[in-house]
Amino acid sequence: MTRWRIVVLVSMVGLPVLFLLGVGSYHLWATGWLFYAWWPMAGSLALAYFLAWRWQRRKKLLPRAETPPLHWTDRDHAAWKLVEARAAAMEKVDPDRFAESQFFFDIAHEMALELARFYTPNADDPFGPLTLPEILAVVELAAHDMSELVGQYLPAGHILTINDWKRARQAADWYRRASNVYWATAAVLNPVQTALRYAATKFGLTAQFDRIQANVILWFVTTYVERTGNYLIELNSGRLKVGATRYLQLRERHTIPRTPPAEPTPAAPDESVRQVTLTLMGQVKAGKSSTINGLLGERQAVTDVLPATAEVKRYSVQPADIPSKLVLLDTVGYGHTGPREDQLRETENAAQQSDLILLVLHARNPARKADVEALDRLSEWFAGRPELKMPPVLLVQTHIDLLTPAMEWQPPYDWLEPKRLKEQSIHRALDAAREQFAGRAIGAVPVCAAEGRVYGFEEWLLPALAENLDRAHAVALVRTLRAEADANKVGRVIDQLRAAGKQAAKIFWQSAGK
Numbered sequence: 001m002t003r004w005r006i007v008v009l010v011s012m013v014g015l016p017v018l019f020l021l022g023v024g025s026y027h028l029w030a031t032g033w034l035f036y037a038w039w040p041m042a043g044s045l046a047l048a049y050f051l052a053w054r055w056q057r058r059k060k061l062l063p064r065a066e067t068p069p070l071h072w073t074d075r076d077h078a079a080w081k082l083v084e085a086r087a088a089a090m091e092k093v094d095p096d097r098f099a100e101s102q103f104f105f106d107i108a109h110e111m112a113l114e115l116a117r118f119y120t121p122n123a124d125d126p127f128g129p130l131t132l133p134e135i136l137a138v139v140e141l142a143a144h145d146m147s148e149l150v151g152q153y154l155p156a157g158h159i160l161t162i163n164d165w166k167r168a169r170q171a172a173d174w175y176r177r178a179s180n181v182y183w184a185t186a187a188v189l190n191p192v193q194t195a196l197r198y199a200a201t202k203f204g205l206t207a208q209f210d211r212i213q214a215n216v217i218l219w220f221v222t223t224y225v226e227r228t229g230n231y232l233i234e235l236n237s238g239r240l241k242v243g244a245t246r247y248l249q250l251r252e253r254h255t256i257p258r259t260p261p262a263e264p265t266p267a268a269p270d271e272s273v274r275q276v277t278l279t280l281m282g283q284v285k286a287g288k289s290s291t292i293n294g295l296l297g298e299r300q301a302v303t304d305v306l307p308a309t310a311e312v313k314r315y316s317v318q319p320a321d322i323p324s325k326l327v328l329l330d331t332v333g334y335g336h337t338g339p340r341e342d343q344l345r346e347t348e349n350a351a352q353q354s355d356l357i358l359l360v361l362h363a364r365n366p367a368r369k370a371d372v373e374a375l376d377r378l379s380e381w382f383a384g385r386p387e388l389k390m391p392p393v394l395l396v397q398t399h400i401d402l403l404t405p406a407m408e409w410q411p412p413y414d415w416l417e418p419k420r421l422k423e424q425s426i427h428r429a430l431d432a433a434r435e436q437f438a439g440r441a442i443g444a445v446p447v448c449a450a451e452g453r454v455y456g457f458e459e460w461l462l463p464a465l466a467e468n469l470d471r472a473h474a475v476a477l478v479r480t481l482r483a484e485a486d487a488n489k490v491g492r493v494i495d496q497l498r499a500a501g502k503q504a505a506k507i508f509w510q511s512a513g514k
């Protein structure tokens with residue numbers, strides 16, 4: 001359909017409406033009803049004004065960017081500050097520039113340089129180390145997010161053309177001109193009232209709607225900056241080396257669904273299972289193996305023992321109330337009588353490969369120096385690798401049955417609001433542990449892991465795991481994305497060499513056969 005046909009159609013639909021508008025207004029005026037009709041109309045407009053003003057001020061009309069993803073490291077958060085500053089600066093840019101494609105290209109380029117310099121301050125060419133697939137992944141992922149956001153939140157976003165975009169500002173002027181004609185006509189009919197209403201509308205709605213429009217455009221530009229910045233951070237942290245498709249797959253796998261599935265997912269050796277790895281750390285005889293037994297308890301769905309190293313045993317379990325499979329690494333532990341250095345290294349190695357650490361503490365043994373040292377060594381290791389996230393540490397106090405009064409064992413114990421003596425002892429023991437590990441642990445739970453007295457797993461430990469599962473998955477996502485990229489690097493080159501070799505052999509035999 002050509003433009004003039006559309007104009008004809010719109011006018012033919014519009015004319016009767018305009019006619020009714022005029023006749024209706026005249027009729028209201030002629031019968032004297034205008035006075036009464038004006039109040040509800042003015043009320044409706046006033047309410048619209050108020051809501052527009054309020055939503056604008058609170059920026060509720062369009063969604064603000066969500067909080068940074070959980071899997072980001074400290075370095076990523078620092079980089080995000082740069083992105084946020086740039087997004088905020090968009091408010092000061094001349095809105096006419098938003099209609100130029102060059103403008104969007106320029107911001108993306110500037111931002112890519114800025115972030116690359118932030119991550120590799122000493123590189124001669126900050127883009128030098130990047131691979132083509134990961135650069136393409138940024139474009140693909142950011143474009144995908146933008147298209148979803150526009151489809152979801154921009155009214156009529158799917159039919160908005162660049163010309164509409166450019167004309168959006170002119171349209172505001174046309175509207176103003178058209179409404180001036182209306183007011184002029186009305187003024188002839190009823191000068192005083194019209195003057196009053198004119199003032200009310202002029203300083204109210206028109207200004208608000210102008211601002212709404214400006215905000216929509218600003219929202220688009222800000223979101224563009226934030227989405228692009230988000231994936232540039234993923235790029236510079238090396239998490240896009242696996243490519244966009246695999247990145248999305250792994251991200252999905254480490255996102256806990258809002259509504260848990262009706263049946264727990266069976267822990268098949270299927271690669272697509274959502275799983276996190278937990279390492280049990282602690283002193284020798286603290287109760288690590290017993291805690292694992294408690295977690296593997298008969299009420300859990302599936303358990304199996306998997307071979308790991310001589311020093312580290314590997315188990316897996318799918319607890320009923322947790323939407324992920326837990327892989328449990330049991331370590332030998334440390335202490336003054338101390339294991340050998342190579343055993344210690346195995347423990348540390350396990351902790352470095354895990355997503356959550358259960359630091360198992362004997363409630364009756366107040367010597368915690370070895371545990372603090374072990375955690376600090378681990379923090380140091382992670383501090384030297386800013387591209388990784390240190391797993392959160394949850395304190396598990398075992399042997400609570402031996403706390404005073406040691407003779408008594410009558411669970412359940414309400415240690416959160418302690419009344420009985422035993423409850424008070426547990427409460428105190430946990431307070432002490434939290435203090436000893438202040439800043440190093442995310443929480444503390446009590447258990448009794450002694451055979452026949454098992455208590456606290458369903459009550460405290462599993463709920464604490466469920467509560468911190470998303471944090472563990474955030475660590476897992478970063479870890480697996482990095483690990484897979486490194487593994488792929490070698491694997492792919494070998495594949496490519498093998499293909500090249502086959503090709504060469506084929507050519508050789510063909511020419512030999514001739």
Ligand SMILES: Nc1nc2c(ncn2[C@@H]2O[C@H](COP(=O)(O)OP(=O)(O)O)[C@@H](O)[C@H]2O)c(=O)[nH]1
Pocket residue numbers: 282283284285286287288289290291332333360398399400401402447448449450451
């Ligand atoms: N009374 C009591 N004994 C426990 C508890 N947890 C573990 N034990 C015992 O402490 C000893 C050492 O436990 P173990 O799990 O092998 O410690 P690990 O060296 O850290 O793996 C074993 O004899 C366990 O039966 C507990 O909560 N209460």
Ligand SMILES: [Mg+2]
Pocket residue numbers: 288289290330331332
């Ligand atoms: Mg053990």
